[in-house]
Amino acid sequence: MPSHSPIFSESSGRYKAFCLSCNYETDDPLEFACPCNSILEIPLEEPFNRDLIESENFTMWRYLRFFPYVRKEDIVSLGEGWTPLVQYRQGILFKLEFLNPTGSFKDRGSSLLISSIHRLVKSRGGYISEDSSGNAGASVAAYSARAGIRADIYVPTTASGPKLDQIEAYGAELVKVSGSREMVTKRAMEEEEGKFYVGHVYHPIFRDGMRTIAYEITEQMGWKAPDYVFLPVSAGTLLLGVIKGFRHLLSSQIIDKMPRIVASQVEKVSPVYHKLKEISYKPPHDTKTIADALISTNPPLLDLMVSELKETDGDAEVVSEEEILRAYEELSTSGFYVEPSSAVAYASYQKWLREGKIGHESLTVIILTGSGLKRPYRDLR
Numbered sequence: 001m002p003s004h005s006p007i008f009s010e011s012s013g014r015y016k017a018f019c020l021s022c023n024y025e026t027d028d029p030l031e032f033a034c035p036c037n038s039i040l041e042i043p044l045e046e047p048f049n050r051d052l053i054e055s056e057n058f059t060m061w062r063y064l065r066f067f068p069y070v071r072k073e074d075i076v077s078l079g080e081g082w083t084p085l086v087q088y089r090q091g092i093l094f095k096l097e098f099l100n101p102t103g104s105f106k107d108r109g110s111s112l113l114i115s116s117i118h119r120l121v122k123s124r125g126g127y128i129s130e131d132s133s134g135n136a137g138a139s140v141a142a143y144s145a146r147a148g149i150r151a152d153i154y155v156p157t158t159a160s161g162p163k164l165d166q167i168e169a170y171g172a173e174l175v176k177v178s179g180s181r182e183m184v185t186k187r188a189m190e191e192e193e194g195k196f197y198v199g200h201v202y203h204p205i206f207r208d209g210m211r212t213i214a215y216e217i218t219e220q221m222g223w224k225a226p227d228y229v230f231l232p233v234s235a236g237t238l239l240l241g242v243i244k245g246f247r248h249l250l251s252s253q254i255i256d257k258m259p260r261i262v263a264s265q266v267e268k269v270s271p272v273y274h275k276l277k278e279i280s281y282k283p284p285h286d287t288k289t290i291a292d293a294l295i296s297t298n299p300p301l302l303d304l305m306v307s308e309l310k311e312t313d314g315d316a317e318v319v320s321e322e323e324i325l326r327a328y329e330e331l332s333t334s335g336f337y338v339e340p341s342s343a344v345a346y347a348s349y350q351k352w353l354r355e356g357k358i359g360h361e362s363l364t365v366i367i368l369t370g371s372g373l374k375r376p377y378r379d380l381r
């Protein structure tokens with residue numbers, strides 16, 4: 001797969017995405033993948049420029065100018081982004097992504113995606129479909145509700161808990177599918193009259209929204225990049241978006257170095273870690289983990305994640321169930337009530353600290369991705 005360093009082209013104001021494997025290009029924001037089945041990517045239109053920020057907008061839309069394919073009047077917002085960056089201890093900052101409108105970082109992707117497509121979906125008399133067992137489903141459901149479009153969210157029959165309640169409360173159609181996670185995706189993609197599949201795992205616009213996290217961290221730190229960013233990784237939208245954002249800032253000479261991005265995974269479900277370290281990986285039969293949002297054993301974006309990590313001198317780490325639980329307990333008893341899946345990033349950081357791979361003098365940002373209210377505490381004990 002070819003590299004995709006930021007490409008600056010003439011600002012057209014129109015949507016454009018290109019395939020990372022063949023020469024295909026599209027201007028249709030409802031296309032989630034290339035006809036060759038490979039991944040679509042959105043080129044960056046222009047360098048980042050601090051003067052172009054809408055500084056009176058305290059959502060991720062302060063960076064609207066760097067998403068030239070969205071028209072201001074089309075924005076569907078619930079107040080996502082511009083989440084607090086707080087100091088936890090000397091050298092450690094938490095980015096509180098769990099404070100987004102639906103309780104997870106996914107709202108950045110949903111807001112950007114739904115803003116980009118809702119008029120098209122309406123004009124074609126259609127509706128959207130998405131497959132998710134959790135945060136992304138709830139998030140897409142919320143933004144669809146705000147935009148007044150129908151959303152069908154396909155979930156595995158095994159999914160349960162507050163995330164499903166949330167999806168239904170937003171008024172989305174919940175479609176339960178039995179069988180594997182892949183089966184759920186297949187059903188969500190199945191062609192039906194008026195249905196547009198916009199699965200967050202594939203859709204380039206959803207992923208593109210995550211760039212705003214890199215912009216915010218840098219702006220909130222006084223236009224400096226941290227030394228390290230630890231984040232949990234499953235499907236890869238957060239990882240790829242954050243890398244793209246920092247690369248954009250670097251190539252625009254806003255920052256002078258790339259932070260080291262550490263992709264944090266659960267031991268049982270760790271394809272990125274294994275591929276990056278060139279160790280063969282066979283997912284165990286039982287992939288049940290307390291970090292229940294991180295269950296992609298074979299993510300479609302795997303090759304891209306590994307090549308982006310390699311190109312930017314990133315790294316990966318794995319943590320055990322025990323380590324996740326300890327990190328989760330430390331976070332909650334310090335007042336940060338997050339999902340166990342979010343604790344995975346902090347657990348990785350602690351492991352690096354224990355192993356002397358990182359010092360207290362480094363400046364580290366840990367992204368806390370999802371709210372603790374998404375998973376009942378009693379289920380963990």
Ligand SMILES: [Zn+2]
Nearest residue numbers: 019022034036
């Ligand atoms: Zn292609």
